[in-house]
Amino acid sequence: MLPFEHTWLxxxxxxxxxxxxxxxxxxxxxRAKSIDLKRSHHRRWLFILFFGxxxxxxxxxxxxxAALDVIRPFYILVGLFIEFIIFIVVVKLMKSHxxxxx
Amino acid sequence: MQTFHSIGTSADWIVxxxxxxxxxxxxxYFGRYTRSTTDFFFGGRRFSWWLITISIxxxxxxxxxxxxxxxxxxxxxxxxxxxxxxxxFFVPFFIFGWLPIVVYSKIRSIPEYFEKRFxxxxxxxxxxxxxxxxxxxxxxxxxxxxxxxxxxxPESFMMFGATFPITLMGAIIVIAIITxxxxxxxxxxxVIFTDLLQGAILIFAGLLLFALGLAFVxxxxxxWNILPMTWKLPLADFNQPPNFNFVGIFWQDAIAGSxxxxxxxxxxxxxxxxxKSVNEGRKAAAxxxxxxxxxxxxxxxxxxxxxxxxSIINPDLVPVNTSPDQIFVVVANIVSQPGVFGFVMxxxxxxxxxxxxxxxxxxAAIFINDVYRPIHRLMNKAKTLSGSADKRELxxxxxxxxxxxxxxxxxxxAFKNFPTVYEAHGYFHSTLTPPLVVAIFLGIFWKKFTxxxxxxxxxxxxxxMLLGARYPGIFIAPFDHGITMxxxxxxxxxxxxxxxxxxxxxxxxxxxxxxxxxxxxxxLSQNGETLMKALVGVSILLFFVPLFNMGSSTFQFIDLLLLxxxxxxxxTHYVSYDEEKNTKGLITSSIEEARIGFKSGLPNDRExxxxxVSWKLSEGDEDYVRFSKDDMIKMAANSEDLVYxxxxxxxxxxxxxxxxxxxxxxxxxxxxxxxxxxxRNGLFVKNRILEAEKEM
Numbered sequence: 001m002l003p004f005e006h007t008w009l010x011x012x013x014x015x016x017x018x019x020x021x022x023x024x025x026x027x028x029x030x031r032a033k034s035i036d037l038k039r040s041h042h043r044r045w046l047f048i049l050f051f052g053x054x055x056x057x058x059x060x061x062x063x064x065x066a067a068l069d070v071i072r073p074f075y076i077l078v079g080l081f082i083e084f085i086i087f088i089v090v091v092k093l094m095k096s097h098x099x100x101x102x
Numbered sequence: 103m104q105t106f107h108s109i110g111t112s113a114d115w116i117v118x119x120x121x122x123x124x125x126x127x128x129x130x131y132f133g134r135y136t137r138s139t140t141d142f143f144f145g146g147r148r149f150s151w152w153l154i155t156i157s158i159x160x161x162x163x164x165x166x167x168x169x170x171x172x173x174x175x176x177x178x179x180x181x182x183x184x185x186x187x188x189x190x191f192f193v194p195f196f197i198f199g200w201l202p203i204v205v206y207s208k209i210r211s212i213p214e215y216f217e218k219r220f221x222x223x224x225x226x227x228x229x230x231x232x233x234x235x236x237x238x239x240x241x242x243x244x245x246x247x248x249x250x251x252x253x254x255x256p257e258s259f260m261m262f263g264a265t266f267p268i269t270l271m272g273a274i275i276v277i278a279i280i281t282x283x284x285x286x287x288x289x290x291x292x293v294i295f296t297d298l299l300q301g302a303i304l305i306f307a308g309l310l311l312f313a314l315g316l317a318f319v320x321x322x323x324x325x326w327n328i329l330p331m332t333w334k335l336p337l338a339d340f341n342q343p344p345n346f347n348f349v350g351i352f353w354q355d356a357i358a359g360s361x362x363x364x365x366x367x368x369x370x371x372x373x374x375x376x377x378k379s380v381n382e383g384r385k386a387a388a389x390x391x392x393x394x395x396x397x398x399x400x401x402x403x404x405x406x407x408x409x410x411x412x413s414i415i416n417p418d419l420v421p422v423n424t425s426p427d428q429i430f431v432v433v434a435n436i437v438s439q440p441g442v443f444g445f446v447m448x449x450x451x452x453x454x455x456x457x458x459x460x461x462x463x464x465x466a467a468i469f470i471n472d473v474y475r476p477i478h479r480l481m482n483k484a485k486t487l488s489g490s491a492d493k494r495e496l497x498x499x500x501x502x503x504x505x506x507x508x509x510x511x512x513x514x515x516a517f518k519n520f521p522t523v524y525e526a527h528g529y530f531h532s533t534l535t536p537p538l539v540v541a542i543f544l545g546i547f548w549k550k551f552t553x554x555x556x557x558x559x560x561x562x563x564x565x566x567m568l569l570g571a572r573y574p575g576i577f578i579a580p581f582d583h584g585i586t587m588x589x590x591x592x593x594x595x596x597x598x599x600x601x602x603x604x605x606x607x608x609x610x611x612x613x614x615x616x617x618x619x620x621x622x623x624x625x626l627s628q629n630g631e632t633l634m635k636a637l638v639g640v641s642i643l644l645f646f647v648p649l650f651n652m653g654s655s656t657f658q659f660i661d662l663l664l665l666x667x668x669x670x671x672x673x674t675h676y677v678s679y680d681e682e683k684n685t686k687g688l689i690t691s692s693i694e695e696a697r698i699g700f701k702s703g704l705p706n707d708r709e710x711x712x713x714x715v716s717w718k719l720s721e722g723d724e725d726y727v728r729f730s731k732d733d734m735i736k737m738a739a740n741s742e743d744l745v746y747x748x749x750x751x752x753x754x755x756x757x758x759x760x761x762x763x764x765x766x767x768x769x770x771x772x773x774x775x776x777x778x779x780x781x782r783n784g785l786f787v788k789n790r791i792l793e794a795e796k797e798m
Binding site: 002003005006007009010011013014017018019021022025026028029031032033034035039040041045048049051052053055056059060063064066067068069073 | 180187188190191192193194195197198199202322326331332334335336337338339340341342348349352356357381384388391392396547689690691693694707709
C-alpha cells in the first residue's frame with residue numbers, strides 16, 4: 001500500500017492550488033473585460049479554458065487510478081477519447097454561430 | 103555510475119549527417135524570405151496557428167529535452183511527465199492578458215514593455231535579467247546537446263599521431279559553431295519552417311521509439327506489469343526525495359516555469375507574435391498545451407520508462423546504475439536497428455538545436471532592441487529607422503547571434519556540475535525567473551504597480567534571493583514543505599517558492615505604499631536635492647551589502663528591509679511616471695485601448711466572412727488595399743479597417759501574405775487592388791487567388 005503522500009496528496013495539491021490560480025485568472029480576465037461574452041468566439045474560448053482544466057484533471061486522475069490498479073490502462077484512453085469528442089462537437093457547434101473573427 | 107561511449111554504427115552517423123544537411127538546406131531556403139529585422143526576428147506576423155503550433159513542438163520539446171525527461175523517467179517513472187502537464191492554470195492569464203497586450207502594443211521585446219509601462223531604468227534592469235535568463239537557457243540547451251552526443255562519440259581520437267580526448271566542453275563548442283552558422287544566416291522565418299519539419303519528425307521519432315520499446319519488452323501489458331506501482335503514478339511523491347519531489351517541482355515548474363515559459367521566454371513569445379493575429383496565437387497556444395504537450399510528455403520520457411522495464415527483466419543489457427543522462431541513447435540503441443537509431447538521434451539533436459536556435463534568435467532580438475538601438479539613439483546616430491539603418495541592424499543582429507552563441511557555451515560552465523540536466527534546469531528556473539515573472543505579472547494585472555515597485559522588486563528581490571541562496575537553512579527552510587535539504591544542492595526546486603514570495607512581497611508592499619512614498623518624497627525634497635542625492639548613495643550601499651556578502655545573515659536581512667524602504671523614495675523622486683499614460687493599453691483592464699491604438703481608430707468588431715479575390719496592381723504607393731463594395735459587405739468591413747490578405751493555399755500557412763488597411767471601395771466584385779510593394783512583400787504569385795479577412 002503506497003502512502004497517501006505519493007498517491008493522492010500531490011493530485012489534491014495540484015488541482016486545489018492550481019484551481020485557485022486558474023479561477024483567479026478567469027476572474028481577472030472578466031473583471032478586466034478582456035473577455036467579452038457578447039462575441040461568439042470569446043464564448044468558445046471560455047468553454048476551451050474550462051475544458052482544459054477538466055482535461056488535465058482527467059488525465060492525472062485516470063492515470064492515478066490505473067497506476068493503483070483501480071482501472072485498466074485501456075480506460076484512460078476511452079475516457080480521454082470521449083472527452084476529446086465532446087470537445088470537438090461543442091467547439092464546432094459554437095463555431096457555427098459566428099464567423100470571420102480574427 | 104556506468105557511462106557509455108561509441109554507441110551506434112557508421113550507418114547511424116551517415117543518417118545523422120544526411121539529416122542535418124537536409125535540415126540546413128530546408129532552413130536556408132526559407133531564410134531568403136528574410137528582408138528586414140522584422141522578418142529576421144518575427145517572421146513578419148503572418149503565420150497560421152497550425153504552423154506555429156507544430157514549430158513550437160521542436161522548441162518546447164527540445165528545451166524540455168529527451169535527455170533530462172528520459173533520465174527522470176528511468177529514475178522515477180511516469181511522473182517524469184508532470185512538468186509537461188501543469189501549464190494550463192496560467193493559460194487564461196496568457197491568452198486574454200499578456201498575448202493581446204504584446205501584440206496590440208506592438209512591443210518587440212519584453213524590456214521594451216518595461217520602458218513603456220514603467221521607465222527606461224526599469225527597462226535597463228529587465229534587459230540585464232532577461233539576457234542572463236536567455237543566455238543561461240542557451241547554456242542548458244548546449245549542455246543537453248553535449249550530453250546527448252557524448253555516448254555516441256569515442257572517448258578519444260587520433261590526429262597527427264597524437265591522441266586527443268573528447269570532452270563534454272569540446273563537443274559543445276563544435277555543436278555551438280554549427281548552430282551559430284545556421285541561425286546567423288537564417289533568421290526567424292527559417293527557424294519557424296525548420297522547426298515545423300523537425301517538430302513533426304520529433305513526435306514521429308519519439309512515438310516510434312516507444313512502439314519499438316514496447317515490442318522489445320513484450321507489448322504494452324507486459325511493460326505495464328513489469329513496472330513497479332510507484333513508477334506508474336503520474337505525480338511524484340509529495341516531498342521525497344530532495345532531487346525529485348512533487349511540491350518542489352510544482353513551485354519551480356508549474357508556477358515559476360510556466361509563467362516564465364509563457365510570459366518571459368522571448369523565443370516562444372516571438373513565435374506567437376509571428377502569428378497572423380491574436381486569435382491565431384490563442385489557437386496555437388491552446389492546441390499546443392492541450393494536446394501536443396501530453397503527447398510530447400510521452401515522446402520525451404518513454405525511453406526512461408522502457409529503460410527501467412529492461413533493467414528489471416535484463417539488468418545485463420541496461421544496468422540499474424546506468425548514467426540517467428545517457429539512458430535515452432542507450433535505450434534507443436538497444437530497441438532500434440542501425441540507421442533507425444541514427445534517425446532517432448538526428449531528430450533528437452536537431453530538435454535541441456532548434457531550441458537553441460530559437461533562443462539565440464530571441465536573445466539577438468533583445469540585444470538589438472534593448473541594447474543596440476538605445477545606445478545608438480543616445481549617440482544620436484539614427485533618429486529614424488531608414489532603409490540603410492535596417493540593413494545595418496540586420497548585420498549587427500547576425501554578429502550578435504554569434505556573440506550570444508559564444509556566451510551560451512560559457513554559461514555551460516555554471517551548470518555542468520549538477521548530477522543531471524533536469525536538476526541544473528530546475529535550479530536555473532527557480533533562481534533566475536522569479537524577479538521578472540513577478541514584475542511582468544504584477545505589471546500587466548495591477549495598475550498600482552509603479553516604477554518604484556518594479557525597480558525595488560528587481561533589486562530588493564534579488565538581494566533577498568541572494569540571502570536565501572547563501573543561508574537556505576534559515577530563509578528557505580520555513581517554506582520547504584518537509585523536503586530534506588541536500589547540502590550540496592540545497593532546495594533546487596522549492597527555492598522558487600521562497601524567491602517568488604520575497605519578490606512579490608516586495609512588489610506588493612511598495613505598490614501599496616505609493617501614497618506614503620509620494621508624501622515622504624515631497625517632504626524630503628523641500629530641503630533641496632542634497633538629501634535625495636544622499637539617499638541614492640545610501641541605496642547603492644544597501645544593495646552592495648548582500649551583493650558582496652558583507653556581514654551576518656541578520657545584518658543583511660535588516661539592510662535589505664532598509665533598501666525596500668529607501669529605494670522606492672529615490673525612484674519616486676527621480677523617475678517621472680503618469681499612471682494613466684503609462685498603463686494605457688499596457689495592462690489587462692485597458693486592452694480595448696490597446697486595440698484602438700493598434701488600429702489607430704475604433705475597432706470594427708462586426709462579424710463578417712472571408713472572401714476570395716483575384717489581385718491586380720494599382721497605381722500609387724499608399725499603403726492601402728482596395729476591395730469591391732460587395733466584398734466589403736461580405737467582410738463587414740469599412741474603409742480604414744485592418745485586413746489580412748494571404749495566398750488561398752492553406753498549406754502555405756500564411757507564408758505569402760500581408761497585413762494592410764482597406765482603402766476606398768470600387769465596383770469590380772472579386773478583385774482586390776494592391777500596390778507593387780504590397781504584392782512584393784506578400785510574395786504573391788500572379789493569377790493565384792487570395793483570401794481576405796477583416797482584422798478589426
